[in-house]
Amino acid sequence: MRAKNLSILFAALFVIAGAVLATGARAEGEVPAPPAIGATIEDFTLPGVDNKDRSLKSLAGKNGTVLLFIAVQCPVSNAYNERMEKLAADYKAKGIAVIGINSNVAEDAAAVKAHAAEHKLSFPILKDPGNKIADRLGASVTPEAYFIDMNNKLLYHGRIDNSRNAAQVESNDLRNALDSVLSGKAVEKTEAKAFGCSIKRG
Amino acid sequence: MRFTKIVIPVALCVLSLGFAAPAQRKYGRGTKPKEPLPVVSAIDTDALKGLITQQRERPLLVNFWATFCDPCRDEFPDLVKIDKEYRPQSLDFVTVSLDDIDQLKTDVPKFLSSMKATMPAYLLNVTDPEPAINFIDRRWQGDLPATYLYNEKGEVIYRHIGRVNTAELREAIEKAVKKGAGQ
Numbered sequence: 001m002r003a004k005n006l007s008i009l010f011a012a013l014f015v016i017a018g019a020v021l022a023t024g025a026r027a028e029g030e031v032p033a034p035p036a037i038g039a040t041i042e043d044f045t046l047p048g049v050d051n052k053d054r055s056l057k058s059l060a061g062k063n064g065t066v067l068l069f070i071a072v073q074c075p076v077s078n079a080y081n082e083r084m085e086k087l088a089a090d091y092k093a094k095g096i097a098v099i100g101i102n103s104n105v106a107e108d109a110a111a112v113k114a115h116a117a118e119h120k121l122s123f124p125i126l127k128d129p130g131n132k133i134a135d136r137l138g139a140s141v142t143p144e145a146y147f148i149d150m151n152n153k154l155l156y157h158g159r160i161d162n163s164r165n166a167a168q169v170e171s172n173d174l175r176n177a178l179d180s181v182l183s184g185k186a187v188e189k190t191e192a193k194a195f196g197c198s199i200k201r202g
Numbered sequence: 203m204r205f206t207k208i209v210i211p212v213a214l215c216v217l218s219l220g221f222a223a224p225a226q227r228k229y230g231r232g233t234k235p236k237e238p239l240p241v242v243s244a245i246d247t248d249a250l251k252g253l254i255t256q257q258r259e260r261p262l263l264v265n266f267w268a269t270f271c272d273p274c275r276d277e278f279p280d281l282v283k284i285d286k287e288y289r290p291q292s293l294d295f296v297t298v299s300l301d302d303i304d305q306l307k308t309d310v311p312k313f314l315s316s317m318k319a320t321m322p323a324y325l326l327n328v329t330d331p332e333p334a335i336n337f338i339d340r341r342w343q344g345d346l347p348a349t350y351l352y353n354e355k356g357e358v359i360y361r362h363i364g365r366v367n368t369a370e371l372r373e374a375i376e377k378a379v380k381k382g383a384g385q
Binding site for chain 1: 270271273300302332364
C-alpha cells in the first residue's frame with residue numbers, strides 16, 4: 001500500500017517537474033514566429049492602464065494602426081519615448097493610431113501608468129497579461145513595431161528606426177512605411193530587425 | 203578642571219587612533235591602487251565578420267550581450283566559469299556587447315570587472331545593428347543574450363537565444379573540442 005502511494009507521489013512529481021521544465025524552456029528565448037507580412041491580425045482585447053478593457057478595433061485609426069511593444073525599464077525602449085510620442089502626434093491627424101503594448105511580466109499596470117505620465121506618453125498603452133499578444137505577434141524585444149492597415153493586414157514589422165541614438169538616425173523605417181501607405185504606395189521595406197531588450201515573458 | 207584638561211585630549215587621541223587604524227589596516231599607507239578596468243575594444247560590422255570568419259585552430263564561442271539585459275547579466279557568472287575551464291586549453295571565447303558606444307569605457311568594463319571576466323571583450327559600434335545581426339544569423343531577431351559556438355571552419359555548431367542552458371552549452375563545447383582534437 002505504502003509502495004503504491006509512493007509510486008503515485010513520484011509519478012505526480014515527475015509530471016509537475018516536466019511541466020515546470022517545459023515552461024522554463026519556453027521562457028528562454030523561444031519566441032513564436034511572427035505573422036508573415038500580408039497576414040491579417042485578428043482583433044484582440046487587452047486591459048488599459050486603468051484596468052478597463054480596450055479592443056484593437058476600438059482604438060484603431062481609419063488609415064491604419066501602429067502597435068508598439070514598449071517597456072518601462074528598458075533603456076533602449078526609453079531612448080525612443082520622445083520619438084514614439086512624436087510619431088503618435090504626427091500621424092494622429094493623418095488617421096493612423098499608435099497603441100503601446102507592455103508585455104513584460106514584471107511591469108504592472110501601475111508602473112506602466114506612472115512611466116507614461118513621467119515621460120508624457122499620451123497614446124494608449126495596454127497591458128498584455130501572460131504575453132498572449134506578444135506571442136501571437138511573435139514580438140521579441142522592446143521597442144518593436146507592427147503596422148497594420150484599416151483591415152488589420154500587416155504591412156510592416158520591425159524597428160522604429162536604425163538607432164537608439166536619435167542623432168544617428170539614418171533610416172526611418174516605420175515612418176517610411178506609414179508615409180508610403182498614406183500616399184497610396186506599397187511599403188518598400190516591409191521588415192527591419194528590431195533591436196532592444198527581450199520581452200520578459202511570464 | 204585639571205582632570206578634563208588631561209582626559210579629554212587623551213580620549214580624543216585614542217578615539218582618532220581607533221578610527222584611523224582600521225583604515226590603515228585596509229589600505230596600508232596611502233590609498234589602495236585601483237585595479238585597471240578590462241579593455242573593451244570597439245568593433246564595426248566588418249571587424250566582427252573578420253573576427254568570426256578568420257582561420258582558427260580551436261572552436262570559438264561568441265556571446266552577444268548588453269549591460270541593460272537582465273538575462274545577459276544573470277548568465278554571465280556561468281559563462282565566466284566556462285571561460286576559465288575551457289579557454290586555457292581548447293576554446294576561444296569572446297564577448298560582444300551591444301551597449302551604446304558611450305559605455306565602452308564605463309558600464310561595460312565595470313560589469314566585466316565585477317564578474318572577473320577576462321575573455322577578449324568587444325563592443326559593437328554601429329549606427330545600424332541590422333547588418334551585423336543578419337550576418338550572425340538571419341533567424342536571430344537581435345534579442346539578447348545570444349550565444350553561438352563555431353567550429354574551426356567557422357560553421358555554427360550551437361546557437362542559443364536567451365539565457366543559455368549551461369549543461370547544453372558544455373555538451374556542445376565538449377563535442378566540438380573532442381572533434382577538433384581528433385582531427
